[in-house]
Amino acid sequence: MLKSKRISIFTGAFGSGKTELALNYAIKLREKGKKVTAVDLDLINPYFRIRSVREALETRGIHVVSPRGKLAGADVPALPPAILGVLEDSSTYGVVDVGGDDIGAAALGRFKNNLAEGSFNLYFVVNTYRLHTRDVPGILSVLNRVEKASRMQVNALISNPNLGSETDPETILEGHRLVLEAAHQLKLPVAFLGVRRNLADRLKNQEVPLFPLDLMLKLPWQDG
């Protein structure tokens, strides 16, 4: 099993579920009593990013670093200086949500020299039902481009196969097999398998730890 590190960085293809994974991961760390900062490094997607759930995180005691004020709603590459603080402050756990694909990962490269060897896990989130990661060669190709753009090495995959609301356990298992195969070829571990909380009971006994997810980023007609 992969050892958790102080800094967890979530990369992946567009729409792989990075942000949901990162948000849930931050909440899980917080529930364990850790001091947690969520860093929004998504310069690519102007919607559905960490800053849109800032309030929900802050009420849980999670600190959020993302562009503030006018910059929060702008489509400009604004990186708040507080990001460096998180990377260097050894008393806080940092959860970093990176933008999708290689173009999103480019922003991460800027922090390469601020990330001490061994202080972080660089995750690559895979949803095998997304266009460009539907098969092993596709997964390897996007991963390769993300590594090149960030100039960093991925050290674990996160399996997140889903078809949104139409996901059932079979959907997950079928996709998960592909992720395992990709991980095998890459000689990388699969850190965990993300599944919606209501499906977790039906997916016990996987060789990879399950990560039950509560979806945070909702559409306006899903506001309960």
Place this chain on the structure above:
Amino acid sequence: MKGNEAIGEGAVRAGCRYFFGYPITPQSELTHYLAKRLPEVGGLYLQAESEVASINMVYGAAGAGARVMTSSSGPGISLMQEGLSYLAGAELPCVVVNLMRGGPGLGNIAPSQADYFQATKGGGHGDYHLIVLAPNSVQELLDFTGKAFELADYYRNPVMVMADGIMAQMMEPVELKDEAQVEIPAKPWAATGMIDHPGSKRIINSCYVIPEEMEAVNIRLKEKYTQITLNEQASEGYLLEDAEIVLVAFGTVSRICRAVVEKARQLGIPAGLFRPITLWPFPAEELKRTTGKAKCFLSVEMNMGQMVEDVQLTINGRAPVYHYGRLGGMVPVARDVLQEVQKLYSGGVVK
């Protein structure tokens, strides 16, 4: 799929092989997707120097008979209005995607429906109409983009697919049908070079200096618009049979209003939803036909009150028509709309 990707894939599957555009949030992933996808199928993606250039490149490609598309958001669509008028005047088929954002002016990148007037009432100069389709799911973004190309070719008219940033950015599962060979109808008017049609000049033009000639063209266009109005109105109804209060909404807001109707029904309020799918032609016939029991209408929009005018024209004084809107890129919240419905229902408007 993401909404932006679905539009791109829908276009490719409809036989679109040319895209001219210029990036603007929230539709940049669409251009990104087509930049990758079009070369795979032997097509051409070109980032123009501006939206004005893109729409004129569309004019050129459409004039040569190609299935061609461009896309933008509010500010870019405004820049394209001159070209759209020319396209309508020269009767050139093409598809234009508008993923609306907050305005006026540079506005912001949040979702909006404030370009309804621009899309349905002209936008550019002269008497003309675009056909305007308003999808409300990622599946429909894919399907309607394909449908838009068919309508454009059939009527020789520009067609707009209009949605907003939420639709563009959201993800939903989609069903991709097997790729069938697309039959692009013959275009005996297209200027493909004299080698193709020796002896017969084909001229793509919207300039008629003699008023009598221009008027004849205008009359022909009017007949075409009448045909489109008769044949192409499309809409969807939800719980309208016994609805006393009818919400009218398109796109993103129709999804919110569906949830509102369900909640209102739980509270014993006989609410229903009328959802225009074509914004032009506005589905007036169906709105008149399916809302016989309605005692009041509430048009819910992300603007100051635009579609509400078409609802009023259609209802023509038979029942009161109200508007609820959020502005500036804000999205209506279901419980706020429900409150508005409750207010209208209990306030004696619905008796």
